[in-house]
Amino acid sequence: ETGVTQTPRHLVMGMTNKKSLKCEQHLGHNAMYWYKQSAKKPLELMFVYSLEERVENNSVPSRFSPECPNSSHLFLHLHTLQPEDSALYLCASSLSGQGGSYEQYFGPGTRLTVT
Amino acid sequence: AQSVAQPEDQVNVAEGNPLTVKCTYSVSGNPYLFWYVQYPNRGLQFLLKYITGDNLVKGSYGFEAEFNKSQTSFHLKKPSALVSDSALYFCAVRPYSSASKIIFGSGTRLSIRP
Numbered sequence: 401e402t403g404v405t406q407t408p409r410h411l412v413m414g415m416t417n418k419k420s421l422k423c424e425q426h427l428g429h430n431a432m433y434w435y436k437q438s439a440k441k442p443l444e445l446m447f448v449y450s451l452e453e454r455v456e457n458n459s460v461p462s463r464f465s466p467e468c469p470n471s472s473h474l475f476l477h478l479h480t481l482q483p484e485d486s487a488l489y490l491c492a493s494s495l496s497g498q499g500g501s502y503e504q505y506f507g508p509g510t511r512l513t514v515t
Numbered sequence: 516a517q518s519v520a521q522p523e524d525q526v527n528v529a530e531g532n533p534l535t536v537k538c539t540y541s542v543s544g545n546p547y548l549f550w551y552v553q554y555p556n557r558g559l560q561f562l563l564k565y566i567t568g569d570n571l572v573k574g575s576y577g578f579e580a581e582f583n584k585s586q587t588s589f590h591l592k593k594p595s596a597l598v599s600d601s602a603l604y605f606c607a608v609r610p611y612s613s614a615s616k617i618i619f620g621s622g623t624r625l626s627i628r629p
Contacts, residue, residue: 402560431615442621443605450615490558496615502547502566504617506558 403427406491406507413481414515421476421510423491430497432474433504434466435490443490449474450496481514488512517542519608521620528596528627536591536604536623544611548589550580553603553622562604565589576600596627 403426413419425432434446448456449468463485465477474491488511492504519540528534540546547566551559563574570582580591589606606620 402558404558406558443619445616445619448616456616492559494615501564502609502615502617503549503561503564504559505561506551508558509556511556 402505402507404491404493404505404507406489406510408510409508410511410513412513412515413478415481415483417481418477418479420478421489421491421512423474423476423507425472425474425491425493425505427493427495427505429493429495429505430471430500431494432468432471433492433494434474434476435492437488437490437509438486447476478512481512483514486512486514517608517610517618519606519618519620521604521606521623523623524621525624525626528625530598530627530629531595534593534596534600534625534627536606536625538589538591538606538620540587540589540606540608542608542610542618546611547609547617548580548582549607549609549617550574550578550589550591551605551607551619552576553605555602559605562591598627598629601625601627 405424407422431450436444446460447466467475488509490509491507494504549564550562553559565572565582573579603622605622607617609617
């Protein structure tokens, strides 16, 4: 148990559906991240939020829309996805900035399958 | 360009033997370096980090890593491997200039045979 929870753990959705992934951290961290992990590919950083402000968006298609309502919660809203979006989506958090320890703590991931 | 490299996709070791998983990095300034482990169907777990101080860092599950500035390396080691160490290992680096982002390597699959 890392202190970062993700729901749902598994999700199957059609290309026309809209769904959301949820992440919650109980560690008092001030930065949160979304990563995509596909088979045979390196870990891809999608979004970074620091102090609830998006500080990085790595050319992610607009069908992925992040939301960070407060420092403990992070969402990834999904709509009109493609089969190649099927992957493990990982959320992470860290304590960044002056005095921060910087290591990221990861949730267990959501295994997404787009049909 | 700032990057981290794990030159081996797979490392195979017999149980009880020492293991090494290699990592090299390329960043400007003094880096923060990390190792993570991922078991099947799980997220990544933090193992250890180097920020400053002693070049040999000890972490979870008996793992340690050695920071070598001249060779820009941060290899992960364990004196005696266990079958339960079989997993995917990621090296990562935080560039000094980055407030929060860290860069992950492509991962090395460690397989320990009984």
